[in-house]
Amino acid sequence: MTxxxxxxxxxxxxxxxxxxxxxxxxxxxxxxxMHVLPTFDDRRIALLCAGNLATxxxxxxxxxxxxxxxxxxxxxxxxxxxxxxxYLGRVSLEKQQRHASAGQSGFFPSxxxxxxxxxxxxxxxxxxxxxxGNYITTSSQTPYLQIxxxxxxxxxxxxxxxxxxxxDEAARCCLISMDSTMRSNASVGPPVxxxxxxxxxLGWDTYYSFKEDDEYWMQMRRIWQQTLMEGFAAMPGLNGxxxxxxxxID
Amino acid sequence: MTxxxxxxxxxxxxxxxxxxxxxxxxxxxxxxxMHVLPTFDDRRIALLCAGNLATxxxxxxxxxxxxxxxxxxxxxxxxxxxxxxxYLGRVSLEKQQRHASAGQSGFFPSxxxxxxxxxxxxxxxxxxxxxxGNYITTSSQTPYLQIxxxxxxxxxxxxxxxxxxxxDEAARCCLISMDSTMRSNASVGPPVxxxxxxxxxLGWDTYYSFKEDDEYWMQMRRIWQQTLMEGFAAMPGLNGxxxxxxxxID
Numbered sequence: 001m002t003x004x005x006x007x008x009x010x011x012x013x014x015x016x017x018x019x020x021x022x023x024x025x026x027x028x029x030x031x032x033x034m035h036v037l038p039t040f041d042d043r044r045i046a047l048l049c050a051g052n053l054a055t056x057x058x059x060x061x062x063x064x065x066x067x068x069x070x071x072x073x074x075x076x077x078x079x080x081x082x083x084x085x086x087y088l089g090r091v092s093l094e095k096q097q098r099h100a101s102a103g104q105s106g107f108f109p110s111x112x113x114x115x116x117x118x119x120x121x122x123x124x125x126x127x128x129x130x131x132x133g134n135y136i137t138t139s140s141q142t143p144y145l146q147i148x149x150x151x152x153x154x155x156x157x158x159x160x161x162x163x164x165x166x167x168d169e170a171a172r173c174c175l176i177s178m179d180s181t182m183r184s185n186a187s188v189g190p191p192v193x194x195x196x197x198x199x200x201x202l203g204w205d206t207y208y209s210f211k212e213d214d215e216y217w218m219q220m221r222r223i224w225q226q227t228l229m230e231g232f233a234a235m236p237g238l239n240g241x242x243x244x245x246x247x248x249i250d
Numbered sequence: 251m252t253x254x255x256x257x258x259x260x261x262x263x264x265x266x267x268x269x270x271x272x273x274x275x276x277x278x279x280x281x282x283x284m285h286v287l288p289t290f291d292d293r294r295i296a297l298l299c300a301g302n303l304a305t306x307x308x309x310x311x312x313x314x315x316x317x318x319x320x321x322x323x324x325x326x327x328x329x330x331x332x333x334x335x336x337y338l339g340r341v342s343l344e345k346q347q348r349h350a351s352a353g354q355s356g357f358f359p360s361x362x363x364x365x366x367x368x369x370x371x372x373x374x375x376x377x378x379x380x381x382x383g384n385y386i387t388t389s390s391q392t393p394y395l396q397i398x399x400x401x402x403x404x405x406x407x408x409x410x411x412x413x414x415x416x417x418d419e420a421a422r423c424c425l426i427s428m429d430s431t432m433r434s435n436a437s438v439g440p441p442v443x444x445x446x447x448x449x450x451x452l453g454w455d456t457y458y459s460f461k462e463d464d465e466y467w468m469q470m471r472r473i474w475q476q477t478l479m480e481g482f483a484a485m486p487g488l489n490g491x492x493x494x495x496x497x498x499i500d
Contacts, residue, residue: 151399152405153405155402159433159479160479168488172482172487176485180405181405183405184404206493207493208491209494216491224485227477228409228478228481229409232419232422232426235426235473235474237422238422244457
């Protein structure tokens, strides 16, 4: 499985991804799921991938070839991020359908993507492209998108992220969300990639790849666990509270 | 949907359940999912239910009728909790199969249960009964079981619960886990029922039903959110950390 987050706040973008892939529980490997595409200097576009690895690889390959061969539509010709999402959805659906039910009936090598970046003077943004090829973007109420194992780490994002959250703070929030997910789900694992884009810069701001034994990553996990433990210990007990007379026997 | 937790620690049991049911997103109701069965005084057995409401109701009805009519096997005749789980699994599977694919092909009104309690001098315990009728119990490494929307609230349980956690602490942990779930998933909602059983007491210890505007529940949610916000604000930033030169363009 996979866990990727794309945050789009006022100041820019924060992208986070894990690196564990598996074909069955007994076949686990490491593949980076964060990909920066080789586009012109007037744009920056990155992809985060979840789902069937064969599909995500062949889709990326097609996107790169379309750029290289100056295809009629490619990531350098689109004028808007939504157009990029539309194009990605089309390529993805075509690749999925090519192998659907080829070997076994009902098999569908589905893939889901997060596409984020900025094109020229258009606003920066992030899109989630579904296996069906359609897509959604963020809103000021919900400034993030997730793919893969999204539930474990969602409460943390819901608690902390707003459209006004700073980039560094949003990055820490994503790392905590990733930590929560990795604690409860063995199919999500390091290295954890983190990419920050500052709006209108048309250049990547900072990039990290945290291995399991990375000092900052370990410190961050330890401090957060300690913070929670101490906070939990300080919570008010039920002692003062009058219980109901009986549980409802029915 | 649903979220229920059964914790079995050294000192006893903590059961927690939400009360929101829905048949489609446009048909939402309130149904208590925690049920204490009317057994003899030598035993205490409670059920938490998830899944198809028609199935869980008819299963509960059958369990009560079997007790009342002194059926050959009922919750008063079983000598072990595992035997109770086996019996519950059998009844559940039979009720599910009766209506499977009756109206529409592929329809299966599946239901999942948590069964917890103590029978006479046997140890207290908790079981998760799958729709297929088989079941699992807790271990000293993982002293809890969940049914329904289990992912949002799992990191909190993994962080705090051990077999030695006290009952009051385990109760608070379950309420926080429920809070995290309710913040991120609209299909889980109040009242939140909480039932505590102290081992070898053969009587229920305390029972609470927290409505949305319950003072303790609101205070607990507020303090936990504040604790997290403050802890989050105090986390070390990435500033001191040298980023990698470039994101991997590929």
